[in-house]
Amino acid sequence: MEASVRFDADLVRRYDRPGPRYTSYPTAVQFHDRFREPEYRAAAAATNGKTPPAPLSLYVHVPFCQSPCFYCGCTKVITRNREQAENYLTRLYREVELQAELFDEERVVDQLHFGGGTPTFLNPWQLEDLLKKLGWHFKLRQDDGREFSIEIDPRTCAPDTIDLLARAGVNRMSLGIQDFDPDVQKAVNRIQTPEQTFGLMDRARAAGYKSVSVDLIYGLPKQNCERFEKTLEQVLEVRPDRFAVYSYAHLPHMFKPQKRIHAEDIPSGAEKLALLGLTIEKLTGAGYVYIGMDHFALPDDELAVALRENKLHRNFQGYSTHPDCDLVALGMSSIGKLGDTYAQNYKTLHDYYEAIDSGHLAVHRGLELNDDDRLRRAVIQMIMCRTRVDFAEVDRAWSVRFEDYFARELEALKPLVADGLVRMSGRGFELTPIGRLLMRNVAMCFDAYLPVHQQSDTPRFSRAV
Ligand code: SF4
Numbered sequence: 257m258e259a260s261v262r263f264d265a266d267l268v269r270r271y272d273r274p275g276p277r278y279t280s281y282p283t284a285v286q287f288h289d290r291f292r293e294p295e296y297r298a299a300a301a302a303t304n305g306k307t308p309p310a311p312l313s314l315y316v317h318v319p320f321c322q323s324p325c326f327y328c329g330c331t332k333v334i335t336r337n338r339e340q341a342e343n344y345l346t347r348l349y350r351e352v353e354l355q356a357e358l359f360d361e362e363r364v365v366d367q368l369h370f371g372g373g374t375p376t377f378l379n380p381w382q383l384e385d386l387l388k389k390l391g392w393h394f395k396l397r398q399d400d401g402r403e404f405s406i407e408i409d410p411r412t413c414a415p416d417t418i419d420l421l422a423r424a425g426v427n428r429m430s431l432g433i434q435d436f437d438p439d440v441q442k443a444v445n446r447i448q449t450p451e452q453t454f455g456l457m458d459r460a461r462a463a464g465y466k467s468v469s470v471d472l473i474y475g476l477p478k479q480n481c482e483r484f485e486k487t488l489e490q491v492l493e494v495r496p497d498r499f500a501v502y503s504y505a506h507l508p509h510m511f512k513p514q515k516r517i518h519a520e521d522i523p524s525g526a527e528k529l530a531l532l533g534l535t536i537e538k539l540t541g542a543g544y545v546y547i548g549m550d551h552f553a554l555p556d557d558e559l560a561v562a563l564r565e566n567k568l569h570r571n572f573q574g575y576s577t578h579p580d581c582d583l584v585a586l587g588m589s590s591i592g593k594l595g596d597t598y599a600q601n602y603k604t605l606h607d608y609y610e611a612i613d614s615g616h617l618a619v620h621r622g623l624e625l626n627d628d629d630r631l632r633r634a635v636i637q638m639i640m641c642r643t644r645v646d647f648a649e650v651d652r653a654w655s656v657r658f659e660d661y662f663a664r665e666l667e668a669l670k671p672l673v674a675d676g677l678v679r680m681s682g683r684g685f686e687l688t689p690i691g692r693l694l695m696r697n698v699a700m701c702f703d704a705y706l707p708v709h710q711q712s713d714t715p716r717f718s719r720a721v
Pocket residue numbers: 320321323324325328329330332372373374409432
């Protein structure tokens with residue numbers, strides 16, 4: 257397979273359109289409130305009936321942050337009141353019990369992810385307790401093959417917490433950085449030093465974490481190539497296993513904190529393109545492999561290995577090496593996936609608490625995939641993870657003739673073929689190095705729901721760059 261990536265400013269500009277990131281298909285925009293607790297319970301029971309049942313993945317959402325980063329589009333609660341954490345954990349533990357009752361106790365948890373908000377808003381004892389409680393109610397995998405990860409905000413994480421998490425089985429972490437430049441940090445209200453960040457990275461390595469990832473963002477206010485290059489070089493010096501370098505999407509009509517960003521401080525389209533080009537040049541020049549959708553990894557990192565061996569997967573947490581698990585989502589606003597269904601919890605603390613306090617699960621919307629959704633999901637996964645689609649493989653697995661079923665989509669792909677993003681072969685197609693950079697544009701050709709959203713005046717998705 258093509259493992260390289262190529263930056264072409266002109267093509268990237270032309271294909272810079274709003275579109276999903278395809279951590280799921282259909283995307284959360286399609287969820288509806290006819291999928292609730294009874295449907296979720298039925299979906300959970302159906303997954304137990306499979307032979308063998310899929311392993312489990314747990315996602316735990318900690319929604320609190322002590323201050324707002326102005327660029328942020330996550331669902332979160334800004335507070336400095338630590339009591340909020342206690343109140344939340346009380347409900348979370350009740351939810352853990354309710355959810356655990358739905359799954360055969362022999363089902364092993366292969367993956368565990370703490371996301372937010374800020375998981376490290378919880379103090380070390382609370383985190384330890386949370387891991388213990390999860391272990392009481394679910395069978396957490398004990399060997400090295402487990403993928404237990406946490407998002408760390410270096411501003412709120414004590415070094416001891418890193419050791420404590422490692423002892424409890426956490427073996428991967430991602431560190432939020434975004435940019436070290438003081439002016440950029442001020443403009444986005446997120447001040448943190450390289451010292452506090454890299455100190456935690458050293459600690460994680462000493463504690464035996466298998467993979468340390470850093471998150472950066474390009475396109476932030478006050479950013480320019482010179483400043484961002486400095487940040488890239490600072491981070492490259494400590495050689496994290498992975499980079500996630502996201503594009504800042506300025507959508508103040510959707511994300512209120514972004515209203516505090518001065519539009520005139522945001523880099524122009526041309527500057528933003530240059531920032532992306534610079535990022536690709538610096539990271540690939542330093543030996544990192546482009547995985548897809550903003551992710552880079554060292555060649556011996558398991559994501560890069562999985563890419564080479566066609567074993568990459570994509571789920572709500574991004575890329576993963578684990579095949580399809582059933583994802584149990586815990587906490588306010590979290591999204592899970594059981595078999596061919598998706599479900600999301602209530603998105604406010606009030607509604608989440610009310611559901612749990614009345615002895616119910618907190619599922620408030622979701623979706624059951626139909627046959628067409630399932631087929632398209634498989635094709636979109638092939639594009640995003642393998643960067644190629646073999647028609648015969650799809651025909652065999654889905655009892656269709658690809659060229660007939662997707663005749664309209666193959667027509668839509670033609671301009672991308674003409675522009676060199678996609679190469680057609682006898683009975684399939686593959687993404688070229690520039691196509692890999694624009695893979696979501698390729699996937700968008702197979703999204704049955706996108707034309708409806710594209711007619712809307714309010715953009716529902718961020719742009720590619
Ligand atoms: S970026 Fe992270 S820490 Fe900052 S407000 Fe968003 S969720 Fe909270």
